[in-house]
Amino acid sequence: MTITPPPISDTDIKAVRKYTEDVFAEALEKLSGLVSIPGIAWGAFDASELYRSADAVAGLLRKTEVFETVEILRSPTPQGPMGAPAVVATRKARNSRPTVLLYAHHDVQPPGADELWESEPFKTEIRNGRMYGRGAADDKAGVIAHIFAIRALRELTQNDFDLGLVVFIEGEEEAGSPSFANFLAEYKTKLQSDVIIVADSGNWSTEVPAITTTLRGLVSLEFEVRTLDHAVHSGMYGGAVPDAMLALTKILGSMWDENGEVSISDLISSDLVNLEYSEDQLREDSGLLGSTQPLGVGGILGRIWTKPALTLIGLDYPSVAMSSNTLVPSVRAKLSLRIAPGQVPSDALEALQAHILANNPMGAEIVFGAVELGKPFSLGESGWAKDLASRALNSAYGFESVDIGIGGSIPFIADLEAVFPGVQVLVTGVEDPDSRAHSPNESLDIETLRKAIIAQTLILLGGNQLQL
Ligand SMILES: [Zn+2]
Structure with a gap:
């Protein structure tokens, strides 16, 4: 009734x-x-x-x-x-x-x-x-x-x-x-x-x-990428042996398309927002630098409210001050994935993990760690x-x-x-x-x-x- x-x-x-x-x-x-x-x-x-x-x-x-x-x-x-x-x-x-x-x-x-x-x-x-x-x-x-x-x-x-x-x-x-x-x-x-x-x-x-x-809801995932069982001299092996960061950047590079939209399959995404919000306003409100292009296509509020957004929010890797000429054997990363309304968080997590495993061209070892899930x-x-x-x-x-x-x-x-x-x-x-x-x-x-x-x-x- x-x-x-x-x-x-x-x-x-x-x-x-x-x-x-x-x-x-x-x-x-x-x-x-x-x-x-x-x-x-x-x-x-x-x-x-x-x-x-x-x-x-x-x-x-x-x-x-x-x-x-x-x-x-x-x-x-x-x-x-x-x-x-x-x-x-x-x-x-x-x-x-x-x-x-x-x-x-x-x-x-x-x-x-x-x-x-x-x-x-x-x-x-x-x-x-x-x-x-x-x-x-x-x-x-x-x-x-x-x-x-x-x-x-x-x-x-x-x-x-x-x-x-x-x-x-x-x-x-x-x-x-x-x-x-x-x-x-x-x-x-x-x-x-x-x-x-x-x-x-x-x-x-x-x-x-x-x-x-x-x-939007949230999925965050920590994972480790390993290519070597110990660190080695980059002058001795560089050029033939991949370090962990190289393998990670290949994985990360596959996660956004050429327009900057998240390209992980099976994520819900919609563009139903009909309120106006201009690119100029976005630039002013967010402090986006003049030469930097915004991410995504379609209405800006849809990109923020009803589509997924993926961000690398943490990285365990030597700092610049501590860096040496070494092939680093492993790197730990944390990704934050904002998920669209209607998406089940555990499905989004599965899609994210499957994407990482399927887009690992260097064949690095991947170990998944802590997860947080929040419903949209x-x-x-x-x-x-x-x-x-x-x-x-x-x-x-x-x-x-x-x-x-x-x-x-x-x-x-x-x-x-x-x-x-x-x-x-x-x-x-x-x-x-x-x-x-x-x-x-x-x-x-x-x-x-x-x-x-x-x-x-x-x-x-x-x-x-x-x-x-
Ligand atoms: Zn409040």
Whole structure:
């Protein structure tokens, strides 16, 4: 059965705008309060700040007075130590309404070098319509957008709503979510939902909203190439005996075609992105040198979002300072392969290994080593939640929402999909191309926060009218 969300009424839009206007100064103040707590989930930083940060978030959630439970929870990491504190709030659905899980994270990246900041990292400052501070965008504005949308839902329904809510504010996303898989397993029942809205990504611009519908996955592979059983003098054997690096370069040379596209067979690749991104823009954003040609063919965003990309990221070989006139017998290399949405990581690994073995013209010995696999993500085409979210974004921003991709991964999305198969995961966010998340002078476009609260509230109001 297809469920069609009801259209968003003008009355609702007006009421949500009005409510957001009334509380917006408070939303910014609460955001500043969260930014002032430097909760960083890396071993070298004071873990007590993460507890202060979780407490502050839990306090804001309790004050909405809509939840049956608000708890601070932890799970152990696979290595043993406890993970960072997450905040989970729940309210059960009534009358066959859906349950929406709202995800964001309250931990932040370290500030980096102080002198690179124009204002203090943990004291917000507003300049030219942007709020500066570590976490102002990534992802404390996501936390605030969720909380103020819930407050708006409560206000506009007099707290008489049937939609089920789960709020899950993670505390270690920037540290790679080490206890996330265990956390999901342990608290699966609490987190059970029909739709997951992740507020930890960004929009196409401050004007044009977006839903992130694809993420590439990752396969990394270490391997060793050997041609000799010991090093020998290049003056005695050079010219007749191949060194390991020569054999490796032959293998590497076979992995890209003349256009710079990855030429490993059996890898999924598509070119479905229809947003424009020019070569000039690519050159400016990436710092590509004038004489260097970009890689690949077709639309540039397709090359970054929906096609594979292969990079040699590590090499164990004598450094220039330690070099001597020797035929080096072995070399160890690490390849990183970004895989397209839809690709099964273990299939891509097999294809990569098969390619290496089949394109080894010097007949070197190949020994495969450590492997890392990360699943890509692709939001299914259909689903009421995507329809509802697109409409809400259109209304709130006044521009048609676009589907965007990310060339990298968000590892916890794969964990969510594994534990909750079939659940629609809507990846949204408040960042824009100038947000500089993770860098000095991180900032939030203030109007984007206002529009994000409005859009999120419209999604919740729409969901509250849906019967599953
Ligand atoms: Zn984030």
